[in-house]
Amino acid sequence: MNVRELQTPALLVDSAGLEHNLAAMAAALPGERLRPHVKAHKCTALAKRQAAAGHRTFTCATIGEVEGMAAAGLGEDLLLANEVADASRLGRVVADGARVTLAVDSEATIDAAKAGGVTEVLVDVNVGLPRCGCAPDDAGRLADHARHHGLTVRGVMGYEGHVVGLEDRTKRLERTAESMELLVKAHADVGGDLISAGGTGTFDINTWATEIQAGSYALMDTAYGKLGLPFVQALTVLATVISVSPGWAVADCGLKALGMDHGNPTTDAGDVWFCSDEHLTFKPSQPLEVGDRIRVIPAHVDPTVAYHDALYVTDGDEVVEKWPVDLRGW
Amino acid sequence: MNVRELQTPALLVDSAGLEHNLAAMAAALPGERLRPHVKAHKCTALAKRQAAAGHRTFTCATIGEVEGMAAAGLGEDLLLANEVADASRLGRVVADGARVTLAVDSEATIDAAKAGGVTEVLVDVNVGLPRCGCAPDDAGRLADHARHHGLTVRGVMGYEGHVVGLEDRTKRLERTAESMELLVKAHADVGGDLISAGGTGTFDINTWATEIQAGSYALMDTAYGKLGLPFVQALTVLATVISVSPGWAVADCGLKALGMDHGNPTTDAGDVWFCSDEHLTFKPSQPLEVGDRIRVIPAHVDPTVAYHDALYVTDGDEVVEKWPVDLRGW
Numbered sequence: 001m002n003v004r005e006l007q008t009p010a011l012l013v014d015s016a017g018l019e020h021n022l023a024a025m026a027a028a029l030p031g032e033r034l035r036p037h038v039k040a041h042k043c044t045a046l047a048k049r050q051a052a053a054g055h056r057t058f059t060c061a062t063i064g065e066v067e068g069m070a071a072a073g074l075g076e077d078l079l080l081a082n083e084v085a086d087a088s089r090l091g092r093v094v095a096d097g098a099r100v101t102l103a104v105d106s107e108a109t110i111d112a113a114k115a116g117g118v119t120e121v122l123v124d125v126n127v128g129l130p131r132c133g134c135a136p137d138d139a140g141r142l143a144d145h146a147r148h149h150g151l152t153v154r155g156v157m158g159y160e161g162h163v164v165g166l167e168d169r170t171k172r173l174e175r176t177a178e179s180m181e182l183l184v185k186a187h188a189d190v191g192g193d194l195i196s197a198g199g200t201g202t203f204d205i206n207t208w209a210t211e212i213q214a215g216s217y218a219l220m221d222t223a224y225g226k227l228g229l230p231f232v233q234a235l236t237v238l239a240t241v242i243s244v245s246p247g248w249a250v251a252d253c254g255l256k257a258l259g260m261d262h263g264n265p266t267t268d269a270g271d272v273w274f275c276s277d278e279h280l281t282f283k284p285s286q287p288l289e290v291g292d293r294i295r296v297i298p299a300h301v302d303p304t305v306a307y308h309d310a311l312y313v314t315d316g317d318e319v320v321e322k323w324p325v326d327l328r329g330w
Numbered sequence: 331m332n333v334r335e336l337q338t339p340a341l342l343v344d345s346a347g348l349e350h351n352l353a354a355m356a357a358a359l360p361g362e363r364l365r366p367h368v369k370a371h372k373c374t375a376l377a378k379r380q381a382a383a384g385h386r387t388f389t390c391a392t393i394g395e396v397e398g399m400a401a402a403g404l405g406e407d408l409l410l411a412n413e414v415a416d417a418s419r420l421g422r423v424v425a426d427g428a429r430v431t432l433a434v435d436s437e438a439t440i441d442a443a444k445a446g447g448v449t450e451v452l453v454d455v456n457v458g459l460p461r462c463g464c465a466p467d468d469a470g471r472l473a474d475h476a477r478h479h480g481l482t483v484r485g486v487m488g489y490e491g492h493v494v495g496l497e498d499r500t501k502r503l504e505r506t507a508e509s510m511e512l513l514v515k516a517h518a519d520v521g522g523d524l525i526s527a528g529g530t531g532t533f534d535i536n537t538w539a540t541e542i543q544a545g546s547y548a549l550m551d552t553a554y555g556k557l558g559l560p561f562v563q564a565l566t567v568l569a570t571v572i573s574v575s576p577g578w579a580v581a582d583c584g585l586k587a588l589g590m591d592h593g594n595p596t597t598d599a600g601d602v603w604f605c606s607d608e609h610l611t612f613k614p615s616q617p618l619e620v621g622d623r624i625r626v627i628p629a630h631v632d633p634t635v636a637y638h639d640a641l642y643v644t645d646g647d648e649v650v651e652k653w654p655v656d657l658r659g660w
Binding site: 133 | 392416589637
């Protein structure tokens with residue numbers, strides 16, 4: 001099928017770009033040095049490509065992602081890098097034979113893990129981003145609490161989310177060092193094999209972590225595109241021009257097809273003015289006609305993919321595979 | 331079922347609030363004076379409530395919404411208030427017995443309507459928002475072109491989208507008058523019964539239109555909440571507190587559960603700091619514990635609903651109905 005036959009808006013994944021990104025990351029962080037984060041693509045078919053590149057351990061953000069990965073046969077070592085108040089669905093995944101490790105940052109979340117039937121945890125440590133994670137000094141106490149309740153503590157995690165997007169590499173390095181100093185110290189109190197941290201923006205900077213939780217590298221977006229990383233833009237949103245006025249044009253790709261928290265998308269077709277629910281208004285860089293197709297690059301990959309039900313893998317203008325975005329929802 | 335049993339994040343619709351909004355709008359704009367826009371809720375069960383309130387004509391933003399409304403038995407008079415380059419799917423909906431009117435703003439979109447099997451159109455006129463719509467002076471010529479090709483021209487539409495959100499009512503009134511002066515003049519050139527325009531922010535201001543295309547009024551959001559309209563906030567996102575730190579707390583409701591183009595959501599539980607993919611970080615207004623539930627109010631209803639697969643209708647803390655968000659996608 002040619003991309004012209006697709007209903008728009010549609011998510012396109014450039015096959016060569018994806019393969020480049022997977023290969024570049026697998027060379028830099030082979031095997032278990034990378035624990036790919038599936039939240040960026042929410043697609044078990046893409047996760048299988050990551051597994052084929054040598055990564056057998058995965059990071060998830062939601063219970064639904066853990067369930068979907070296990071159901072797809074990718075449940076060898078799944079980390080839910082997020083706290084939950086009710087782990088019963090995760091306990092069922094464990095009972096069905098998958099390995100699930102759950103992030104915990106409080107006695108309440110440890111008790112929830114135990115009550116739900118999860119047997120392995122990581123102590124989530126706040127390394128500077130005001131989100132989840134215990135205070136570094138509390139990590140040892142929480143590990144003791146977990147072990148006291150019969151749980152296996154595999155180590156620590158701590159996400160330097162306030163650092164991964166900094167455009168200045170020197171600043172990223174300095175701030176990562178500060179964050180990881182906290183995490184390494186907490187790890188000394190906690191024990192276990194794993195120091196899990198990092199993201200696409202710090203994949204080659206964070207040398208303190210034993211494993212990196214990067215996800216965006218596979219598809220990329222304009223925010224990470226500013227960082228000079230060795231990954232190419234593999235994801236675009238295909239849109240159709242539906243209206244042409246003197247001075248601007250409109251394509252059928254709007255707020256419901258794009259994550260907007262990092263701002264407007266970009267397009268080679270011209271300068272983006274604004275997005276509405278189902279529209280992208282832009283100033284074309286060359287004359288366009290109704291029916292013309294344009295490629296739009298999202299500012300933030302994760303919430304963009306979450307709006308779509310499929311990724312269309314392309315080789316030039318040929319659609320070679322359709323991958324369901326099967327890890328949506330919670 | 332009690333709301334405590336719901337997996338979070340979950341969209342809740344307060345039944346009394348919804349009924350209030352539907353009744354208030356039906357009193358102000360009875361029957362065909364309102365052509366409810368389904369893009370805000372994407373839910374045929376909710377559209378059936380609007381039909382029960384007396385509205386039998388509907389506005390859609392996507393081909394998929396038209397197909398879904400027709401399949402749900404709500405195809406008496408559907409307007410796709412948007413241009414398409416390929417109307418063949420709409421032609422099949424017409425062939426199956428629904429009435430579909432399509433917005434056109436160029437010879438190309440008129441030709442697409444004709445080629446696809448759509449027989450009725452509205453001429454979409456630009457009334458000040460740089461998006462779709464022909465120049466007002468072109469409307470008569472396009473109507474002639476459509477009639478020459480055997481299409482029925484039902485009138486004009488023109489969306490004052492640059493006006494509906496203005497917080498100052500006097501300004502909204504002035505700018506609506508300017509926009510509608512253009513539309514009424516175009517209508518004189520085009521003919522037909524319909525002058526279709528307006529939105530929730532101008533529902534009682536736009537007296538030039540024969541029908542108003544409001545949609546957000548049913549559920550509401552914080553952006554429209556600033557306008558002093560007679561509609562109450564009926565939609566909330568239910569979230570669970572998963573982490574509590576000194577100074578802030580985190581709930582499991584993030585960028586993939588909220589449309590973010592109008593900025594951060596709000597919550598009675600405290601001051602919102604920021605959203606991440608699956609997290610809302612906020613400063614609680616009173617002590618919270620892991621497992622506590624909070625209600626989050628989205629800044630923009632349309633792209634929020636589009637992330638979810640169901641609306642849970644509630645009476646207090648009791649879930650009385652589950653409505654699929656069945657008009658998602660394109």
